[in-house]
């Protein structure tokens with residue numbers, strides 16, 4: 001059964017999600033997991049856009065081997081040279097050149113005639129081929145490009161040396177049958193089409209990105225561009241996990257497979273949502289919390305008699321850890337270590353020791369400890385953000401007929417202690433205002449969210465913060481049974497990122 005090439009663009013198009021930006025360390029962490037997931041190509045970034053993006057692509061190219069590493073470039077010399085430079089240490093480098101081809105883009109954005117578009121595209125591909133063998137070309141807004149002109153462009157760039165031609169539905173305008181027709185038309189009318197891989201890249205503005213990608217595969221496309229959790233520009237990109245599991249579950253229909261290690265899907269989804277701060281909706285296919293939950297009595301009864309009555313995939317296929325009551329107050333270090341390993345974490349002795357202590361503190365407050373609790377502690381502890389500002393103590397008063405007041409004591413650096421108290425509209429407002437007074441950092445709070453990590457009254461709360469400081473966005477997170485304390489820690493987690501940036505200047 002022939003394989004579909006999975007081109008992951010979480011770190012490039014996915015990172016364009018509003019509020020989803022990542023720093024170079026976070027990008028490398030995701031790239032490592034994408035390599036474990038076994039994607040064929042990782043689009044690591046768009047190097048010309050910023051120094052940070054350039055450095056991210058360099059680092060990923062240097063460290064991640066055995067996977068194609070792509071860098072995006074407009075069809076202009078400086079972009080292509082910059083992408084080539086960033087990919088220098090990659091063992092499987094790919095330059096991805098793009099240029100818009102639709103009439104709307106030609107007329108209003110580029111102000112270029114058709115001939116000039118072809119000339120620029122060909123020049124771009126030829127230049128990229130001077131640096132790498134593996135060149136991909138994308139006619140941006142391909143799905144709204146005149147079919148005959150698209151044929152001309154694709155034929156010209158293949159002649160110029162493009163090994164992959166990607167057909168983006170840039171604005172998510174297509175519907176499946178029509179998009180499949182675009183692919184069929186190229187297969188039938190581009191004379192040299194057999195020399196290149198046909199790729200598809202769909203956006204989800206009408207909620208059709210996955211359906212369009214699958215229709216295109218059925219029509220003969222052999223590479224699909226997608227992102228973890230479907231994150232991306234506006235409504236997002238086609239979701240990797242949905243495409244992969246559709247191909248796997250319905251191989252009877254599609255007759256295609258992928259190299260993806262599907263049992264790594266859940267871990268990858270969690271890492272991406274944790275680092276980007278973009279939560280997965282509960283009812284999202286494959287990786288949503290409810291995707292394998294059966295509520296109706298009739299369904300539960302059917303499941304008990306025969307799983308396949310209501311389940312088309314097994315949760316284990318995507319690496320969904322069965323929720324288990326793992327450990328409690330009396331559990332020892334050995335059992336804890338074993339469970340951490342079973343959950344897929346490879347931690348050093350010191351890390352285990354530290355996390356075990358946190359686990360014991362949690363076990364004092366919470367009777368039942370689940371896998372998700374352990375994972376939340378690990379993610380909290382593994383954060384590489386320095387603790388420049390640390391919460392030392394905290395008191396809150398609030399309630400009916402009480403002015404919400406927060407008293408906060410912080411440790412700054414090794415041994416400086418500062419404290420203050422102030423009032424606010426509510427306890428969280430008072431808390432954040434007091435922290436602002438103590439740090440002197442001017443913060444605009446963009447988003448504050450809180451969600452239970454597991455079920456039950458004693459569940460830990462996971463707090464997410466998004467703030468803007470000097471025009472830049474920072475995110476913080478923390479977990480705990482005391483949600484006010486977790487809120488303070490999440491806020492300080494973001495503040496420490498700000499402080500880290502300031503100290504580097």
Ligand code: KIV
Nearest residue numbers: 098138140141168170
């Ligand atoms: O959506 C799009 O057209 C793109 C291209 C740069 C491939 O992301």
Ligand code: ZN
Nearest residue numbers: 013168170201
């Ligand atoms: Zn895109």
